[in-house]
Amino acid sequence: MSFFDNAVIILFLIGTSCFFSMSEIALAASRKIRLRQMASDGDLRAEKVLMLQANPGNFFTVVQIGLNAVAIMGGIVGESAFTPYIHSFLAPWLSEPWLGKVSFFLSFVLVTSLFILMADLMPKRVAMAIPEKVALILVGPLLVSITVFKPLVWFFNSLASMLFRLLQIQTSRNDEVTSDDIYAVMDAGAEAGVLDKDEQLMMEKVFEMQTIPVTAAMTARESLSYFLLQDSEEEIKRKISEDPHSNFLVCDGQLDVIKGFVNAKKLLICVINGQSISLKNNELVESCFIIPDTLSLSESMEYFKNSRADFAVVINEYSLVVGIVTSKDLQDAVMGAWSLPESEEQIIARDDNSWLMDGVTPITDVMRALDIEDFPQDHNYETIAGFMMYMLRKIPKCTDSVTHSGFKFEVVDVDAYKVDQLLVTRLNAHPVTDISLIPEPQA
Structure with missing residues (x-):
């Protein structure tokens, strides 16, 4: 075959590999929520993508068959397509046996580079950037490929399933949406500017209503x-x-x-x-x-x-x-804070590293304001005043303090045994939870 024929075959193999690479990433990265919205709007292609995601065995099998077959064919055709021309080009400067070895090596590098760049790297980056759009475009040809390679798909898929059962490996994906997933989406929305910080806070509180007494x-x-x-x-x-x-x-x-x-x-x-x-x-x-x-x-x-x-x-x-x-x-x-005047807010920031808090402030609000993941034994109290009482093991007095998660919680006002106000200060270090009591004056 001529150089032109070989080049056409190489480009065809690169295009085929590009199709399977984009299909693999796009169907794996497509978000179910967005696909369900498209399906509810009447897009039949979105329903097909959801069907493939629900049964990924056939999809991954045909992708791997296609990628491996194309890689083998690319190596065979590429070596015969470019090696003679590179051999002729280098003949004036090199002699055997180095001429044949170098020609083969350069042909191998050229074909491999073309496949890495045009059949792997670029298609996958595009598919990661717009997975739903790519999945909708490619789902039709992919279903045709699954039908064409159905015998091979059935054989390899059955063999893989048998091995998974023998190894007792779970292969079904749990697609249940948890509260943590929703919080992560809201955090991403806030970082992207889609949600205002107060809107995010209100939505988080709505989801916490089941747990807050x-x-x-x-x-x-x-x-x-x-x-x-x-x-x-x-x-x-x-x-x-x-x-x-x-x-x-x-x-x-x-x-x-x-x-x-x-x-x-x-x-x-x-x-x-x-x-x-x-x-x-x-x-x-x-x-x-x-x-x-x-x-x-x-x-x-x-x-x-x-x-x-x-x-x-x-x-x-x-x-x-x-x-x-x-x-x-x-x-x-x-x-x-949306429904409270400033004078009634329970957490008031004095600066970036200190806050004044009412003793009755719910511990969940304190965790959110200070970005603290948890408080010790938080099922034993509901407010920041309760936290102080629990940690100190006594009725708090002015200047009593507790250090936790890099913050110092100090009592600054007590009214008839009730912790009225605390001063919270961010510390430079992040020590483990301990109790730091300031000695009381001797009588």
């Missing part, structure tokens, strides 16, 4: 403002003026004996109409929705939705009131 969003017992049935009208007005709210819990003698709640608007109407205020009036006090403290935020929202309530009392296993929660509290827990 309702106690993380409630108003705690010690912060409650409530009425007693025995309160006089002057006492009721004083409590409203000192701590105004839309709804007030109504109790009988003590907080744990709940009678219901009263809406501040009804009290205002009584005042406007000149009527006396008495909490023993059944028309003022409404029945109260009660939920256990073991519920998650998601379950609490479901309770609110089904009962059409927006105010509930949270009680523990001993039937003691641990706090109250409203639909706005649940909304704030999901929306985060």
Whole structure:
């Protein structure tokens, strides 16, 4: 054959190898989510790609048959195509036996370089860049190749499956989407600028609603403002003026004996109409929705939705009131900083390396703000104040501190045994978790 005939055969083999290389990478790298969207839009080619991904044995077998057959043919044809011409070109400068060896070596290098560059490297980079588009274009010819080589595909695929069973190797791929996969997609979206940082934070909180307890969003017992049935009208007005709210819990003698709640608007109407205020009036006090403290935020929202309530009392296993929660509290827990004025934010950055935190800040928010993967034994507490108490093994006092994951957590304000505020500082080193107590002054 002439040089032209050999060159045409080499180019054909390179094109064939390019087809199989692009098919291999494109079908492996194509994202199922995007392919399902295309299939739902009526693209039949996307359905075929999904079918091949679901049963990759036939696909990989025909690709390997094609690549290996083309590589062998390329070596045979390439050696005979280029060696004589290189031999003639080098004849004036070299003599045998080096002339034949060098000619063969250069022919081998030339053919190998062409296959590496044009049949392997460039096609695979293109397929990695736009895998779905390439897969849709090549899926038709690939299915034809599978049909043509069906006997060989069946033989090699059956042999491989038998060997996998003997070696007890799992070959089926688990395509279940986990929460970690979703978080990774959101992180990638935020890095690409598709998602705003606050949008990413809100979406992460939505997925965490199943694990965050309702106690993380409630108003705690010690912060409650409530009425007693025995309160006089002057006492009721004083409590409203000192701590105004839309709804007030109504109790009988003590907080744990709940009678219901009263809406501040009804009290205002009584005042406007000149009527006396008495909490023993059944028309003022409404029945109260009660939920256990073991519920998650998601379950609490479901309770609110089904009962059409927006105010509930949270009680523990001993039937003691641990706090109250409203639909706005649940909304704030999901929306985060979007729904809170700056004065009510629980985490305030002083600079790049220090933060002021409320003691009631949920530990999940602290992990997210400081990029800390975990806290020790975090099932034992829900807030950063609980973390301090757990680590110190005592009621925290001002200047008590704990070091964890390269951060120093220092108590700066305590109100009646309650950790009100902490100062968190990033340290230069990243030591292991330990307890660092500043000695208290001697009496």
